[in-house]
Amino acid sequence: MALDTNQNKHTTYDDNANKIAEVRKLMDDASKREWEKWKAANPGLAEKFGYKTQNLCYRRRPSGFSKVIPRIVELMLQNRGESARKTQKEILATIQKELPLLNILPNIWTKPFQRWERDKVQLKVKDVMNTSITGCKTLSSVRKLIVATLDARSAKRVFKRPVAITENAVLVGKKTYTIEIHSSGKHQYSSIRVGKKRNWLKIELLREFLETQ
Numbered sequence: 001m002a003l004d005t006n007q008n009k010h011t012t013y014d015d016n017a018n019k020i021a022e023v024r025k026l027m028d029d030a031s032k033r034e035w036e037k038w039k040a041a042n043p044g045l046a047e048k049f050g051y052k053t054q055n056l057c058y059r060r061r062p063s064g065f066s067k068v069i070p071r072i073v074e075l076m077l078q079n080r081g082e083s084a085r086k087t088q089k090e091i092l093a094t095i096q097k098e099l100p101l102l103n104i105l106p107n108i109w110t111k112p113f114q115r116w117e118r119d120k121v122q123l124k125v126k127d128v129m130n131t132s133i134t135g136c137k138t139l140s141s142v143r144k145l146i147v148a149t150l151d152a153r154s155a156k157r158v159f160k161r162p163v164a165i166t167e168n169a170v171l172v173g174k175k176t177y178t179i180e181i182h183s184s185g186k187h188q189y190s191s192i193r194v195g196k197k198r199n200w201l202k203i204e205l206l207r208e209f210l211e212t213q
Helices: 013-041 065-076 078-085 088-098 106-110 115-129 139-154 203-211
Strands: 163-165 169-172 175-178 180-184 187-194 199-202
Touching: 065 078, 065 088, 065 106, 065 115, 065 139, 078 115, 078 139, 088 106, 106 139, 115 139, 163 203, 175 187, 187 203, 199 203
Parallel strands: none
Antiparallel strands: 163 169, 169 175, 180 187, 187 199
């Protein structure tokens, strides 16, 4: 069953949820009443049967709503993705001006994509950023991906050397750093010496850093 109400643009998601709950209760109550009538009319059969219903009620999407998520992505991808650095509030203000008849609420950023939405978003991001949105399930995560991609491409240096930690050494590319026990106060740490000043780097911290990447 579709709930087709004449709600204005200021209706909230909570308003919709309350109306949907109201209609579902009416449908559930009606089903129970009919079941009790049937049992009363069929006393010999009632013990042999059970019943289960699932009543669905949902708010129809207003005309044009399917354009919202793809258009938000297009706005973020403007200027080769630099527009994604704008705040969510700024981006929503722009799309709201373009589609004034729709009520676009902030939690659209965390609404999980439907499959067709995700496919459209993937095509748009791939076309501009040449990257996949694998793992992105919401507009918020896509925005973070675009910004992270820009940051990675604008980095002054990108390190691609493999790093391996063995029992006795740390291997960075073809270079080997011997693991030593470094004492600091009453504590001892497995560490390597790095940099021109031969500073100590704890293996524990290095491993933790690498595992978060």
